[in-house]
Amino acid sequence: VATKRIYRSNSGSRGTDYQFVAEIPLAQASYSDQAAAEQLQETVQTWGWEPAPADMVGLKLMANGIGMGFKGNIIYPSEPFALYAYPIEYRIATEYPIVGLGAFGQSMFVGTKGNPYVIQGSDPASLTMTKLEAKQACVSKRSIVEMGGGVIYASPDGLCRVDQSGLSILTAGLMSRDDWQSFKPESMVGAELDTRYFAFYDTGTEQGCLVFDFAGPTTFSRLSLYATAAFNDRQRDALYLAVGSNLVKFDYGSTNMTFTWKSKRFRMQQPLNLGAAKLGADTYPVTVNVYVGGSSTPKYSLAVSNENVFKLPAGFKSDKWEFEIVASDKVTYFVVADTSAGIKSVDL
Numbered sequence: 001v002a003t004k005r006i007y008r009s010n011s012g013s014r015g016t017d018y019q020f021v022a023e024i025p026l027a028q029a030s031y032s033d034q035a036a037a038e039q040l041q042e043t044v045q046t047w048g049w050e051p052a053p054a055d056m057v058g059l060k061l062m063a064n065g066i067g068m069g070f071k072g073n074i075i076y077p078s079e080p081f082a083l084y085a086y087p088i089e090y091r092i093a094t095e096y097p098i099v100g101l102g103a104f105g106q107s108m109f110v111g112t113k114g115n116p117y118v119i120q121g122s123d124p125a126s127l128t129m130t131k132l133e134a135k136q137a138c139v140s141k142r143s144i145v146e147m148g149g150g151v152i153y154a155s156p157d158g159l160c161r162v163d164q165s166g167l168s169i170l171t172a173g174l175m176s177r178d179d180w181q182s183f184k185p186e187s188m189v190g191a192e193l194d195t196r197y198f199a200f201y202d203t204g205t206e207q208g209c210l211v212f213d214f215a216g217p218t219t220f221s222r223l224s225l226y227a228t229a230a231f232n233d234r235q236r237d238a239l240y241l242a243v244g245s246n247l248v249k250f251d252y253g254s255t256n257m258t259f260t261w262k263s264k265r266f267r268m269q270q271p272l273n274l275g276a277a278k279l280g281a282d283t284y285p286v287t288v289n290v291y292v293g294g295s296s297t298p299k300y301s302l303a304v305s306n307e308n309v310f311k312l313p314a315g316f317k318s319d320k321w322e323f324e325i326v327a328s329d330k331v332t333y334f335v336v337a338d339t340s341a342g343i344k345s346v347d348l
Contacts, residue, residue: 001026002025002026003023003024003025003026004023004024004025004026004028005020005021005022005023006020006021006022006023006024006031006033007019007020007021007044008021008033008035008040010037010040017043017044018043018044019040019041019042019043019044020040020041020042020043020044021033021035021040021041022035046085048087048088048089049079049082049084049085049086049087050085050086050087050088051084051085051086052069052076052078052083052084052086053071053076053086055071056069056070056071056076056086057069057070057071058070058098058100058101058141059083060101060102060103060108061083061103062103062106062107062108063103063105063106064080064106064122065080065081066078066079066080066122066124066127067083068101068108068119069086069101070098070101070110072097072098073093073094073095073096073097073098073112074091074092074093074094074098075091075092075093075094075098075101075110075119076090076091077090077091077092077124077127078090078124079124080123080124087124089125090124090125090127092119092127092129094110094112094117094129094131095112095114095115095131096112096113096114096115096137097112097113098110098111098112099111099112099113099137099138099139099140099141100138100141100142100144100153101144102144102145102146102151102153102162103146103151104146104149104150104151104162104163105149105164106120106121106122107119107120107164108120109144109150109151109153109162110129111137111138111141111144111153112137112138113137113138114135114137115131115132115133115134115135115136115137116132116134116136116137116138116160116162116167117129117130117131117132118130118132118162132162132166132167134160134166134167136155136156136157136160136167136169137155137156138153138154138155139154139155139156139185139186140153140154140185140186140187140188140189140190142188142189142190143185143188143189143190143199144190145190145191145192145197147192147197148161148163148195148214149163149164150162150163150164151163152170152190152192152197153190154185154186154188154190154199155169155185156177156181156185157169157177157180158170158171158172158175158177158180159171159180159197159199159212170212170214170218171212171218171220173218174218174219174220182203183199183201183203183210184201184202184203184204185199185201187201187202187203188200188201189227189228189229189230190230191227191230191231191232191239191241192232192239193232193237193238193239193250193251194215194237195213195214195215196211196212196213196214196215197211197212197214198210198211198230198239199211199212200225200226200227200228200230201226202226207226208222208223208224208225208226209222209223209224209225209226209227210222210223211223221259221261223257225241225243225257226243227241227242227243228242228243229241229242230242238250238252239251255328256328256329257328258326258327258328259326259327259328260324260325260326261324261325261331262322262323262324262325263322263323263324264322265294265320265321265322266320266321266322267319267320268318268319268320268321269319270319271317271318271319272317272318272319272338273312273314273315273316273317273318273338274312274321274336274337274338275311275312275314275337275338275339275340276309276310276311276312276336276337276338276339276340276342276343277309277310277312277334277335277336277337277343278307278308278309278310278333278334278335278343278348279304279307279325279331279333279334279335280307280331280332280333280334280348281304281307281327281329281330281331281332282329282330282331282332283327283328283329284304284305284306285303285304285305286303286304286325286326286327286331287301287302287303287304287325287326287327288301288302288303288304288323288324288325288326288334289301289323289324289325289326290302290312290321290322290323290324291321291322291323291324292316292318292320292321292322293318293320294320298324299313299316300312300313309340309343309344311340312336321336323336333348335348
């Protein structure tokens, strides 16, 4: 603080208020006020302005310049574009303790240990808060990510999205609640890059990452990569990760990682032998593992070296088939049939 302002009360036809007289150095002890009433300037704007509470956390900025932080179940909105001013009359209380905040558009998502809330408005004096009916608590403050016109966060039942249309569980059709819980959602650290949401998890026995892609129908994959923190650099369109003691740029290495993809279990109407297959990939070789009869051990493994139709081992039949692909580059399709003629009939 370098200066201080002097205001003087002044009365007019509409009432009495304090108006600006002068601004003087902070160390100046006295001032001689010679201004006439008509020379006074703007009225004081800072009545009721308070500094942020010392224990306020989670500061987020709305598009209209309103800052919001919280403590316990109290939200502290600031004056627009004045993040040092948090008037007491602006404070808002929630029913449950607050876990974290996330801004989207002119709204603020409030994740709590109970129902989520959405705060809307352009004036901190007239904000409205809506309690969403879905009882989807936020279990990890660091899972909250602002992306795609909404906010995504981890709840006990799955990965949730809150936007102008309400709340939806993005993982509802991808995994069960028990499967989701096995990844310890309370440990998740969220990040985003383009249309993908990264959920880094630590179960206590396993560390890794779930990657959800929302470019089309929601899909997800698992990475062995684990990071304790993440930052999306908008100018460089890059995701930076804290991996151990290193800072790394995601998807920037000179060599690809190896991925493993496994199909669902296909049940045939009767036991048969699938005798032919065809696989399209950007580079070869690609490893194909085939599981039959519900076994967790592959019946056989093949190294596919090109895009030609290839034969599968014969001499057995099964009504349960699963397929696993291991590669380090893009695989565009994989087709199997009982004969080579069946492969050729498929329009690729």
